[in-house]
Amino acid sequence: MQVLATDHWYDFRDLSNLSRVILEGIDKVAPYELAYIVAPIIGFVAAFVIFVLPSQLFVGVYGERRLIGRIQSRKGPNRVGPFGLLQPVADALKLLQKEALTPTVADKTLMWAAPVFFVAPAVLLFAVIPFGPNMVFADVPAGLIYFIAVSGLPVLAAFIAGWSSNNKYSLFGAMRIVAMSVSYEVPLVLMLLCVVVFTNDMSLPGIVDFQIESNLWLIFMQPLAFVVYFIAVSAELNRTPTDIAEAESEIVAGYLTEYSGMKWGLFYGMDIGYALAAAAFASTIFLGGWSMWGLEQWVPPWLIFIAKTHLFYMVFIWTRGTLPRLRIDQLMGFAWKFLLPLAVFNLFLVALERLWWVEADLSGNIVFAFMGINIVASAAAVYLWARFLGYRPENIPTRPRLVRDAGGYVPVEDPAAGGGK
Numbered sequence: 001m002q003v004l005a006t007d008h009w010y011d012f013r014d015l016s017n018l019s020r021v022i023l024e025g026i027d028k029v030a031p032y033e034l035a036y037i038v039a040p041i042i043g044f045v046a047a048f049v050i051f052v053l054p055s056q057l058f059v060g061v062y063g064e065r066r067l068i069g070r071i072q073s074r075k076g077p078n079r080v081g082p083f084g085l086l087q088p089v090a091d092a093l094k095l096l097q098k099e100a101l102t103p104t105v106a107d108k109t110l111m112w113a114a115p116v117f118f119v120a121p122a123v124l125l126f127a128v129i130p131f132g133p134n135m136v137f138a139d140v141p142a143g144l145i146y147f148i149a150v151s152g153l154p155v156l157a158a159f160i161a162g163w164s165s166n167n168k169y170s171l172f173g174a175m176r177i178v179a180m181s182v183s184y185e186v187p188l189v190l191m192l193l194c195v196v197v198f199t200n201d202m203s204l205p206g207i208v209d210f211q212i213e214s215n216l217w218l219i220f221m222q223p224l225a226f227v228v229y230f231i232a233v234s235a236e237l238n239r240t241p242t243d244i245a246e247a248e249s250e251i252v253a254g255y256l257t258e259y260s261g262m263k264w265g266l267f268y269g270m271d272i273g274y275a276l277a278a279a280a281f282a283s284t285i286f287l288g289g290w291s292m293w294g295l296e297q298w299v300p301p302w303l304i305f306i307a308k309t310h311l312f313y314m315v316f317i318w319t320r321g322t323l324p325r326l327r328i329d330q331l332m333g334f335a336w337k338f339l340l341p342l343a344v345f346n347l348f349l350v351a352l353e354r355l356w357w358v359e360a361d362l363s364g365n366i367v368f369a370f371m372g373i374n375i376v377a378s379a380a381a382v383y384l385w386a387r388f389l390g391y392r393p394e395n396i397p398t399r400p401r402l403v404r405d406a407g408g409y410v411p412v413e414d415p416a417a418g419g420g421k
Contacts, residue, residue: 047126047137051306056272057088059310064272064317071321092265100261103166110164111258115266117157122273124150129280130205132290132301143204144192147281151236154274155181158245161267162255173254176328177245180235183335188232190343191225194350195285198222204281208289214367215293219286221371224346224378226286228339230315233278235331237271239316241323242331279312280305287312337389345381349374 062077062085069076077087102108128143130136140146155178162174195218196202199210211217219226235242246254256267283289287308290301326334353370356362 044123047129047131048123051131052122052126052273052276055276055310056269057092058085059276059313061088061091061272064320067314067317068321071318095262095265098261100259100263103258105166106258107164107166110160112263114157114161114164115259115263117160118154119266119270121150121153121157122270122277125274125277126280128204129277129284130208130289131305133205135290135302136205139203139205142202144196144202144207144285147204148189148192151274151277152181152185154270155236158255161259165255165258167258169251169253170255170257172251173245173257176251177238177255180238180242180244180331180335183332184232184235184339187228187335187339187343188236190340190347191222191228191232192285194222194225194343194347197347197350197354200354204284204289207285208291211288212291214364216367216371217286217288221367221374222286222346222350223375224342224381226282227378228343228346229282229286231339232335233282234316234319235335237275237278237316239275240320241325243325244328244331275316276309276313279316280309282312283308338385341385342381346378349377 065087066076066084077084080086080090102111125147127138128136128140128146130139158177159174162170162172162177165171195207198218198221199207201207201210207218214221238245246256251257256264259267283305289308290296290305292299292304296304353373357366357370
């Protein structure tokens with residue numbers, strides 16, 4: 001069930017009417033082939049230039065720095081422009097003017113091409129994201145698979161960047177980002193498979209329609225899938241506390257160590273772009289997309305979708321400002337030992353529910369019963385599996401411990417040195 005849009009181009013609840021008027025006008029005065037060229041340009045301008053780039057500057061750069069500053073009891077950027085609003089513009093101009101250095105021993109061709117390879121998939125990701133009931137550039141029947149496939153391409157670009165720099169720290173960072181991507185892609189795909197099994201659809205607009213018809217968002221029907229998605233995406237996006245590939249205290253800046261100027265700026269900007277794409281994807285899959293329990297009849301659906309995307313991105317900022325960075329062994333072990341078994345359990349549970357739903361020919365209201373079952377089962381599975389792996393919250397110290405008490409290294413006195421250490 002979709003929102004019924006009017007045919008008036010000035011009805012801003014459905015901006016596809018405006019693009020339709022433009023393309024029909026071109027078709028009347030020019031060869032029809034020109035409309036096929038203009039259509040993707042309109043989609044690119046609407047999705048990337050109007051939404052992604054401003055969001056990168058004022059939500060991903062300015063907003064993130066201001067919120068992180070408040071979390072850390074400081075003000076953040078507040079000098080350039082009113083309230084520091086022009087600070088992202090000043091940063092962009094600075095990066096454009098800085099020299100992009102290239103080491104003499106680096107593979108220059110690959111090192112220069114890596115930022116381009118890193119940027120290109122970000123544009124492709126937004127092609128299948130439905131901003132409204134008719135506002136999707138490519139309504140691919142397997143849009144979910146398309147999104148997963150394209151989102152894996154930046155990892156290859158990051159590895160090329162680290163390897164081509166001919167720097168051991170860059171190579172370490174590149175190897176880490178590949179290892180993290182391989183590890184967290186497995187539970188991520190399994191959890192998204194739970195969504196496909198439950199909704200019986202791989203089309204992103206179709207999944208939104210399922211949530212509208214059920215009058216319930218998938219975050220309530222699949223809570224464990226949502227949590228695993230957020231953790232896995234944070235690791236794949238290299239966001240704090242899982243930014244192991246850029247661990248400044250260990251390997252300088254990881255695969256970006258040898259990059260400077262606008263080449264570094266492309267990596268930094270597209271990191272935010274991919275985080276926005278992940279937030280938009282989560283809003284579509286788990287938060288009802290552009291729907292809001294009837295509010296979309298009065299508020300433009302695309303505006304509701306953008307608000308959900310930015311709110312989800314705020315959760316990325318929140319975790320960055322409050323959680324410490326994990327060690328590489330902790331991060332890898334968490335994926336394989338904890339998330340993967342939970343993903344398999346959740347897939348088994350969802351398959352049973354879907355089988356019961358179909359075989360017993362139950363009504364659509366059964367999703368509310370499944371919601372209660374899945375919330376209880378998810379909480380129980382997380383608690384029991386954590387206990388099985390040895391987690392004991394009652395044994396966690398509530399005060400700082402000395403090195404000797406924690407079982408760490410303690411220097412031994414050397415008698416030959418006169419009792420010194």
